[in-house]
Amino acid sequence: MDAAALDVSEGGLRLLSRLALVVGDPVAIVFFLNGELVSVDGVVRWRASTRLGFFTFGVSFSSVEDDGVALLSTYCRRAMS
Numbered sequence: 001m002d003a004a005a006l007d008v009s010e011g012g013l014r015l016l017s018r019l020a021l022v023v024g025d026p027v028a029i030v031f032f033l034n035g036e037l038v039s040v041d042g043v044v045r046w047r048a049s050t051r052l053g054f055f056t057f058g059v060s061f062s063s064v065e066d067d068g069v070a071l072l073s074t075y076c077r078r079a080m081s
């Protein structure tokens with residue numbers, strides 16, 4: 001599915017999409033972070049709808065590829081400084 005990441009942290013992210021996922025659904029996500037590909041598995045923790053027919057989801061990561069852990073950590077540290 002196509003989705004837009006609205007927030008990202010070391011433990012998860014918030015997505016915006018037209019697909020109506022359900023809390024508890026497992027997801028596999030691939031995204032770019034500072035030009036590098038990151039692959040994660042996660043679980044939908046919450047869902048909300050928007051007035052425009054989209055849905056937002058909170059996804060917590062259950063596993064992150066090896067390089068992705070370092071990329072997420074570096075990205076989040078830089079974002080907080």
